[in-house]
Amino acid sequence: MSTLPDISAELTLQFFKALADESRLRIIALLTERERSVQEIAQRMKLREPTISHHLSILKQIELVSSRADGTTRWYRLNDDVLRKFKSAVFKPDNFLRLAVPRPPLDWEAKVLAHYLEGERLTKIPDARRKRWVILKWLAAKFELGVQYNEAQVNAIIKRHHEDCAFLRREMISDRMMARAGGIYQLLPKSEWSAEPR
Amino acid sequence: MSTLPDISAELTLQFFKALADESRLRIIALLTERERSVQEIAQRMKLREPTISHHLSILKQIELVSSRADGTTRWYRLNDDVLRKFKSAVFKPDNFLRLAVPRPPLDWEAKVLAHYLEGERLTKIPDARRKRWVILKWLAAKFELGVQYNEAQVNAIIKRHHEDCAFLRREMISDRMMARAGGIYQLLPKSEWSAEPR
DNA sequence: CAATTCATTTGATATTTATCTAATTAGATG
DNA sequence: CATCTAATTAGATAAATATCAAATGAATTG
Numbered sequence: 001m002s003t004l005p006d007i008s009a010e011l012t013l014q015f016f017k018a019l020a021d022e023s024r025l026r027i028i029a030l031l032t033e034r035e036r037s038v039q040e041i042a043q044r045m046k047l048r049e050p051t052i053s054h055h056l057s058i059l060k061q062i063e064l065v066s067s068r069a070d071g072t073t074r075w076y077r078l079n080d081d082v083l084r085k086f087k088s089a090v091f092k093p094d095n096f097l098r099l100a101v102p103r104p105p106l107d108w109e110a111k112v113l114a115h116y117l118e119g120e121r122l123t124k125i126p127d128a129r130r131k132r133w134v135i136l137k138w139l140a141a142k143f144e145l146g147v148q149y150n151e152a153q154v155n156a157i158i159k160r161h162h163e164d165c166a167f168l169r170r171e172m173i174s175d176r177m178m179a180r181a182g183g184i185y186q187l188l189p190k191s192e193w194s195a196e197p198r
Numbered sequence: 199m200s201t202l203p204d205i206s207a208e209l210t211l212q213f214f215k216a217l218a219d220e221s222r223l224r225i226i227a228l229l230t231e232r233e234r235s236v237q238e239i240a241q242r243m244k245l246r247e248p249t250i251s252h253h254l255s256i257l258k259q260i261e262l263v264s265s266r267a268d269g270t271t272r273w274y275r276l277n278d279d280v281l282r283k284f285k286s287a288v289f290k291p292d293n294f295l296r297l298a299v300p301r302p303p304l305d306w307e308a309k310v311l312a313h314y315l316e317g318e319r320l321t322k323i324p325d326a327r328r329k330r331w332v333i334l335k336w337l338a339a340k341f342e343l344g345v346q347y348n349e350a351q352v353n354a355i356i357k358r359h360h361e362d363c364a365f366l367r368r369e370m371i372s373d374r375m376m377a378r379a380g381g382i383y384q385l386l387p388k389s390e391w392s393a394e395p396r
Numbered sequence: 397c398a399a400t401t402c403a404t405t406t407g408a409t410a411t412t413t414a415t416c417t418a419a420t421t422a423g424a425t426g
Numbered sequence: 427c428a429t430c431t432a433a434t435t436a437g438a439t440a441a442a443t444a445t446c447a448a449a450t451g452a453a454t455t456g
Contacts, residue, residue, distance in 0.1 A: 012223065013219075013223060016214055019214040019218075020215040020217075021211075021443090025214070025297050026297050028294050029294045032291065032294050032295055037402080039401095039403085047444095047446095048446060049404085050404070050405080050445080050447085050448095051445055053405085054443095054444075054445085069403095069452095071402080072400090072401055072403070072452070072454070073402055073403080074402080087285070091281065091285045093230065096226050097230055129244060133244075219414080221414075235432080236433060245414095245415075246415075246417085247433070248417085248418095248436095249416075250433095251433065251434055252414075252435095267423085269423060269424060269431090269432080270422070270423045270424070270430095271432055271433080272434095397456105398455100398456090401452100402452090402454105403451080403453105404449105404450080405449080405451085408445100408446085408447090409446085410445085411442100413440100413441085413442075414439100414441080414442090415441095416437100416438085416439080418436085418437085418438100419436075422431100423430100423431085424429100424430080424432105425431100
């Protein structure tokens with residue numbers, strides 16, 4: 001029993017997107033019977049050739065179809081093996097689990113930090129949630145686990161990095177990086193934090 | 199060896215559309231582990247609750263998830279059996295072939311209309327669902343989008359074309375061409391209508 | 397090389413849809 | 427009954443995308 005091949009989360013999404021269109025499903029249906037030219041498909045489906053070209057290029061991206069040239073016509077055919085590959089890989093339980101928490105590459109985070117920081121000072125708070133998240137992680141690292149802070153202390157620490165300490169404090173709390181209980185603030189362990197935004 | 203169940207072309211498309219979104223794939227991933235509330239998913243994914251509700255309703259339409267209520271919270275869980283059903287049904291070779299059959303040509307509809315109409319008057323309501331659908335589409339066109347009608351108005355309009363306004367009214371509603379809410383009737387956009395019967 | 401044919405690319409447009417905020421519903425609780 | 431909380435619905439907006447016509451590309455043929 002060989003292990004079935006895994007596919008990336010990216011490819012899984014691409015696969016479903018490729019098949020989530022009636023025209024493309026019908027193109028696949030037509031190609032199930034035999035290979036066909038763009039023109040032929042366009043005529044059968046009552047759509048224009050550029051439209052079919054467009055759909056085929058999407059199916060080609062995931063290698064579900066391939067083409068061979070013959071003169072000026074291009075014959076497209078369905079790759080059954082690829083379809084089988086998806087059938088077995090896409091529904092593996094692990095495959096969905098992989099999607100649970102996407103993780104941006106660390107160097108991307110480094111870039112975001114570099115962009116919004118001037119030394120230890122925040123030049124601006126990013127509007128994009130994902131970028132703001134990076135900033136907040138960096139900010140949360142200024143606090144110590146297990147230590148209890150009061151509001152003034154929290155504000156003082158944040159103010160070293162940016163004026164708007166109220167906003168940043170709220171953000172850290174709503175992201176569950178920090179907990180407030182009766183005026184007392186505490187850094188939470190990373191395991192408690194909300195998932196990373198997309 | 200029992201034959202695997204077939205699914206309609208419509209459902210095939212709905213299935214792929216349901217899974218063709220990163221957020222929904224991630225929701226499925228989260229539900230793979232255990233049942234979860236809307237709030238919980240929203241926090242984990244950094245999206246608002248209405249957004250999650252929306253996604254869940256789409257997954258619910260194809261019965262991939264179901265929910266149970268407990269107080270004001272709703273616990274959603276993944277239906278593995280449905281996932282398995284799709285896995286086996288969606289990729290059956292026949293399933294794609296079914297899609298190849300082109301939609302019935304419009305002139306077929308024109309013929310049906312011609313057969314059951316005498317001017318603006320319906321001579322008879324067809325029993326065959328598919329033909330009745332054509333008639334209902336024609337009838338629905340007598341109403342305007344965005345306009346609110348009361349029952350008397352709806353009846354009056356239908357009566358111009360056929361006596362049995364109660365039946366035709368119910369049919370339009372059950373086919374979701376029209377909505378009734380507290381005595382008020384409204385034409386629905388075509389995107390809301392039930393799929394064409396086969 | 398000019399003309400022809402099939403395909404792709406480009407750019408525009410209309411539809412769909414993912415997401416948000418605000419409003420509403422419905423259960424629970426004091 | 428008033429209040430609170432979780433969820434849904436409604437409405438608005440922005441992004442994605444399916445389609446087309448026009449322009450361009452590329453192989454073929456007279």
